[in-house]
Amino acid sequence: MTGGPRQIWVDASAGASGDMLLGALVGAGVPLEALQSAVDSVAPEPVTLRVEEVRRGGLAATRVHVEMAESHHHRTWRDVRELLDAQPLARRVFERLAVAEGTVHGVPADDVHFHEVGALDAIADVVGACAGFAHLGATSVTVSPVAVGSGTVQTAHGTLPVPPPAVAELLRGVPTYAGAVPMELCTPTGAALLTTLATAYGPQPAMTVDTIGVGAGGRDPEGHANVLRLFVGEPATATGGPVLLECNVDDLDPRVWPAVIAALLEAGAADAWLTPILMKKGRPAHTLSALVDTERATAVRAAIFRQTSTIGLREQPVTKHALDREFVAVEVGGRQVAVKVARHDGVVVNAQPEYDDVARAAAELGRPVADVLAEATALARRFR
Known part of the structure; x- marks a missing residue:
């Protein structure tokens, strides 16, 4: 899809699975052919996706069946990684699965045998879901708090508590x-798909929804609508105006912060700072803040x-009042130094030399920066 952001x-308040995501994507308008084509490009054996319209808890929903001949080929992460060589996003999802399974079972990720999560149907779920989100052109994906269930579940490792250990590991910090x-x-x-695709977690953000997809799980328990919903649209602030992006970070080497701020400014932030x-x-930690016009927020x-290292952002629209400004130049030792002149109701209220020009002129003249700054500031006073 094309257009704006x-x-x-993702409403995961009733849970999440690969087939539920596939159904929600088809329900949101992704052609089944786009998902099937992505699966065909990696599946080592024939896999077919079939759509069925069903009801779950009284709600109309879309079920996507993953159909294949019976296979007893248990694949390790090494095997799956080779299959997904041309699918970097899907490869990241399976890498999360491998690391989580390896952690809870105490084995290296490369040696994990994917039992429930590694069969052909899981490869189809992951590759198809990643292709579906790419088709929708998602620039941000917010995931609701995830319902994980309770009780016990039967697995290849026997009876396990719910959430199973791998799910609990994948959803750390979520x-x-x-x-x-x-x-x-x-x-x-x-769990692996949601945590790979999510750019933020929380309730529905301010947005103008144009499409809703409802994906069905395989079971239809009484009193529970076993569905996952996708709300697709545009950010409510897409008509313009600045927004403030913020996150708290406590595990980043402080030497990296200057490069981070420079990268945000290069990406289009009007200002970026640390508190x-x-x-x-x-x-001890820092709040990273960035002020940016909506058009450049993505x-x-x-x-x-x-x-x-953050895994979530806060975002809010803000009102910004900016003075009219223009650039003029002064000359220090034959070098041009730009001066930013600001006006309020047509009256000059500020005139400040640009520091980068001052530093460059000082280096070329072999003079202290403080001296060149003082001279440029004195020359700038004539504009006030």
Whole structure:
């Protein structure tokens, strides 16, 4: 899809699985052919996706069946990684699965045998879901608190508590809760997909929804609508105006911060800054803030996630009052130094030399920066 920024909210309040995500994507308008083509490109054996319209808890929903001949080929993460060589997003999802399974079973990730999560149907779920989100052109994906269920579940390792250990490991740091029914509501595949695709967690953000997809799980328990919903649309602030992006970070090497701020400014932030804070248990940390016009917010969000260790952002529209300004120049030792002149109601209220020009002129003249700054500031006073 093309156009402006696309916002997706995933309502996982009834749980999440790979097939539920596939159904929601088809229900939101992704052609089944786009998902099938992606699966065909990696599946080592024939796999067919079939759509069925069903009801879950009285709600109309879309079920996507993953159909194949019976296979007893258990694949390790090494095997799956080779299959997904040309699918980097799907490869990241399975890497999360491998690391989580390896952690809970005490084996290296490369040696994990994917039992429930590694068969062909899981490969189809992951590859198809990743292709579906790409088709929708998602620039941000917010995931609700995830219902994980309660009780016990039968697995290849025997009876396990819900959430199963791999799901609990995958959802570390993510808002979760038991949910309404004593059954497994979130599968390892669903957890890995959500945590890989999410750019934020929380309730539905401010957005103008144009499409809703409702994906069905395989079971239809009484009193529980076993569905996952996708809300697709545009951010409500997409008509313009600045927004403030913020996150708290307590585990980043402080030497990296200047490069982070430079990257945000390069991505389009009007301003970016750090505020020292003290978090729970006395942990020192920083709040990273970025002020950005809505049109450039997507790029700045991506830069924050790429450059820092945060897994979530706060965002709010703000009102900004800016003075009219223009640039003029003064000459110090034959070097041009730009001066920013600001006016309020037509009257000059500020005139300041640009520091980068001052530093460059000082280096070329072999003079202290403080001296060149003082001279440029004195020359700038004539504009006031």
